[in-house]
Amino acid sequence: MMTVGGTWGQFLHIDLSSGRQWLETPSDSVYLNLVGGRALVAYLLLRDLPAGADPLGPENLLIFAPGLLQGSNLPGSGRHGVGAKSPLTGALASSEVGGWWGHEFKRAGFDALIIHGRAASPVYLWIHDGRAEIRPADHLWGRDTADVEAAIRREVHDAQARVAQCGVAGENQVLFANVIHDVNRAAGRGGLGAVMGSKNLKAVAVRGTLRLPVADRRQITAVAKWLGENYATLAGWAVKMGTVQGVRNWGRLGALPTHNFSRPVFERWEAISGQLMHETILDGRDTCQVCPIDCKQVTAYDGRPLAHPQLQTRFIGRLHIDKAYGGPEYETLASFGSACGVDDLLAVAKANEGCARWGMDTISLGMTIAFVMECVEKGLLTAAQTDGFLPRWGDAEALLAAVEMTAFRRGFGDKMALGSKRLAQWIGPEAEALTVEVKGQELPMHEPRLKQALGVGYATAPVGADHMMNMHDTAYTKPGEDLNRVAEVQAIPPLALTDLGEQKMQLFYHEVNWRHALDCAVICHFHPYRYSHIAQALTGVTGHAYGPREVLAVGERAQTLGRLFNLREGFTAADDRLPRRVMEAFTEGPLAGVAIDEEAFQAARQYWYGLMGWTPAGIPTRARLDALGLTDLLLAAGIALPA
Amino acid sequence: MSVLVRLADSLRSGAEPSHEIVLAQARTVGEAVSQLNLPASVGLVMLVNGRLAHWQTELQDGDVLQLLPVIGGGTFRIFSSARQR
Numbered sequence: 001m002m003t004v005g006g007t008w009g010q011f012l013h014i015d016l017s018s019g020r021q022w023l024e025t026p027s028d029s030v031y032l033n034l035v036g037g038r039a040l041v042a043y044l045l046l047r048d049l050p051a052g053a054d055p056l057g058p059e060n061l062l063i064f065a066p067g068l069l070q071g072s073n074l075p076g077s078g079r080h081g082v083g084a085k086s087p088l089t090g091a092l093a094s095s096e097v098g099g100w101w102g103h104e105f106k107r108a109g110f111d112a113l114i115i116h117g118r119a120a121s122p123v124y125l126w127i128h129d130g131r132a133e134i135r136p137a138d139h140l141w142g143r144d145t146a147d148v149e150a151a152i153r154r155e156v157h158d159a160q161a162r163v164a165q166c167g168v169a170g171e172n173q174v175l176f177a178n179v180i181h182d183v184n185r186a187a188g189r190g191g192l193g194a195v196m197g198s199k200n201l202k203a204v205a206v207r208g209t210l211r212l213p214v215a216d217r218r219q220i221t222a223v224a225k226w227l228g229e230n231y232a233t234l235a236g237w238a239v240k241m242g243t244v245q246g247v248r249n250w251g252r253l254g255a256l257p258t259h260n261f262s263r264p265v266f267e268r269w270e271a272i273s274g275q276l277m278h279e280t281i282l283d284g285r286d287t288c289q290v291c292p293i294d295c296k297q298v299t300a301y302d303g304r305p306l307a308h309p310q311l312q313t314r315f316i317g318r319l320h321i322d323k324a325y326g327g328p329e330y331e332t333l334a335s336f337g338s339a340c341g342v343d344d345l346l347a348v349a350k351a352n353e354g355c356a357r358w359g360m361d362t363i364s365l366g367m368t369i370a371f372v373m374e375c376v377e378k379g380l381l382t383a384a385q386t387d388g389f390l391p392r393w394g395d396a397e398a399l400l401a402a403v404e405m406t407a408f409r410r411g412f413g414d415k416m417a418l419g420s421k422r423l424a425q426w427i428g429p430e431a432e433a434l435t436v437e438v439k440g441q442e443l444p445m446h447e448p449r450l451k452q453a454l455g456v457g458y459a460t461a462p463v464g465a466d467h468m469m470n471m472h473d474t475a476y477t478k479p480g481e482d483l484n485r486v487a488e489v490q491a492i493p494p495l496a497l498t499d500l501g502e503q504k505m506q507l508f509y510h511e512v513n514w515r516h517a518l519d520c521a522v523i524c525h526f527h528p529y530r531y532s533h534i535a536q537a538l539t540g541v542t543g544h545a546y547g548p549r550e551v552l553a554v555g556e557r558a559q560t561l562g563r564l565f566n567l568r569e570g571f572t573a574a575d576d577r578l579p580r581r582v583m584e585a586f587t588e589g590p591l592a593g594v595a596i597d598e599e600a601f602q603a604a605r606q607y608w609y610g611l612m613g614w615t616p617a618g619i620p621t622r623a624r625l626d627a628l629g630l631t632d633l634l635l636a637a638g639i640a641l642p643a
Numbered sequence: 644m645s646v647l648v649r650l651a652d653s654l655r656s657g658a659e660p661s662h663e664i665v666l667a668q669a670r671t672v673g674e675a676v677s678q679l680n681l682p683a684s685v686g687l688v689m690l691v692n693g694r695l696a697h698w699q700t701e702l703q704d705g706d707v708l709q710l711l712p713v714i715g716g717g718t719f720r721i722f723s724s725a726r727q728r
Contacts, residue, residue: 496697
């Protein structure tokens with residue numbers, strides 16, 4: 001029996017350059033303090049990746065990191081983390097993904113997978129019940145993700161094998177290529193698929209049937225029972241329609257990112273709404289391992305005649321959408337829709353399908369295309385520069401062309417594959433003023449002018465702009481379950497969306513630590529757990545006592561380690577900023593005049609640094625590292641402490 | 644005094660079927676929202692006379708309070724003590 005329940009006591013390392021495999025036996029302290037996911041990714045990168053390494057070089061690590069709750073069958077635990085140094089940003093890349101892969105991997109007998117080096121020719125890994133094999137993958141290179149999954153399942157003679165893979169975009173090192181799991185779920189952001197492709201690693205297939213020992217199963221059962229009784233009420237929005245209702249909510253309010261965030265109003269929001277999608281091309285809903293919520297959208301279109309008063313499409317009978325590739329969520333409806341001015345639902349859903357088929361992040365790609373459209377509108381790009389590709393706002397044909405050109409790096413797609421920041425540097429200073437990114441990662445589809453603490457989160461997240469490791473101010477405008485959860489450590493009253501005062505940032509401190517803790521455990525954010533539920537689950541799994549504050553400390557460790565990694569890679573507090581565009585007031589719609597106050601924003605950021613135990617320059621202090629138990633952990637691993 | 648509350652479609656339910664509700668006693672946005680039976684599991688954006696408001700915003704006679712649901716981590720459960728009795 002391990003001294004930490006819920007673990008196998010071993011990380012699997014594989015060096016693709018030499019073919020060598022070895023097992024690492026982590027200390028109890030690594031398991032109990034870091035838990036898994038993002039904290040573990042950042043720790044391993046600090047320990048094993050040389051400073052300044054090329055993200056697409058063989059030195060980079062590709063880390064698959066479940067948490068202590070994977071394999072426990074706690075609802076919401078069908079997720080795991082993937083990480084590396086990001087080729088898009090040069091900072092931490094850390095993305096979570098749902099499905100079944102994490103569960104199968106954990107039950108194969110390993111607590112993490114760390115991939116080093118670069119194979120001489122394409123390979124895939126087959127990991128099953130305590131064994132790992134490196135197999136040739138030349139025959140899988142260049143194929144669609146669904147084909148690759150089917151081929152691997154045939155080869156390993158297991159229809160239930162779960163496959164994580166880089167698509168064609170990852171092979172081609174598109175800087176925002178993602179790691180596709182189960183064909184239709186993505187460890188989406190930061191270019192993890194490009195790292196995978198750079199290693200000549202096509203896929204990691206897993207299957208596990210080992211029974212994971214946990215310390216006290218009754219604790220897991222108690223938390224699962226609470227979730228079963230409450231999810232339909234507390235996560236009703238996710239059960240009923242899911243994320244796609246966001247288009248209507250923000251469209252109606254005038255806070256739907258439109259035309260590369262230059263407008264908050266998209267008059268044609270009804271043509272890309274979740275309601276329309278549900279009434280036309282929705283084929284069903286999908287779910288992850290041990291999840292009752294079924295939040296995922298699945299869309300299909302077979303070319304049949306299709307009519308709806310809101311549907312504006314030029315693609316009736318002209319394209320098919322394969323349900324194997326899932327369907328667009330809110331982020332994708334907005335990034336390919338309103339952000340590009342496209343009001344054609346079939347085109348948006350087809351663009352989403354392309355991203356699952358070839359493995360690209362829909363947010364970064366949508367925002368890169370939107371940026372190109374704005375450059376074309378402003379005359380900053382010429383046909384000579386773009387091989388004649390000059391897309392205009394709302395051009396659905398160009399949208400679909402751009403997705404394919406980028407995945408295969410054909411024509412101007414070779415430049416779009418760099419993401420908006422590097423593309424802007426290539427075009428020139430006037431274009432650089434139009435980018436909407438933080439640390440090189442494009443903004444998700446949530447307006448920081450409306451959700452202003454979320455804006456601080458965009459600026460400070462260790463991966464660049466991200467809406468998941470963040471807090472959404474709209475959840476805390478009235479009494480309710482979100483503030484009840486926070487009240488487990490601090491009572492805070494309802495606060496205004498635009499409030500950036502000290503109470504708001506205290507709330508932000510707790511809730512962002514919470515989101516990071518979920519990404520270490522790794523637990524789905526849509527499961528309405530309280531801090532104490534995850535504390536009880538971790539206690540039950542490990543046999544070591546956690547309370548709400550210990551859970552939040554896990555998230556704080558993840559952020560602190562991410563910070564230390566980024567500082568080592570040359571980032572400073574000056575990189576914790578928002579793009580110029582969103583620092584200007586809304587100019588139209590119901591929210592016209594609403595703006596972020598620059599002084600209040602800076603003060604909020606500095607106040608939060610203080611709450612994190614960081615200096616005014618954003619550097620973690622020795623005192624806080626001591627308090628978090630990180631000093632010993634870092635020194636034991638030979639990691640230098642900040643000066 | 645009276646305040647007119649306008650509910651977006653998805654906030655209406657069997658318990659609160661109307662688009663528009665007139666409240667006679669509500670000094671703040673919070674007092675107004677607390678008198679309604681709104682569905683659980685949505686976040687809320689509040690506008691008073693078309694301008695962004697918050698829980699503590701004071702209401703005047705004749706104000707129009709518009710309530711819009713949002714998602715993104717929001718869950719809440721508010722029941723009217725008066726109507727539940």
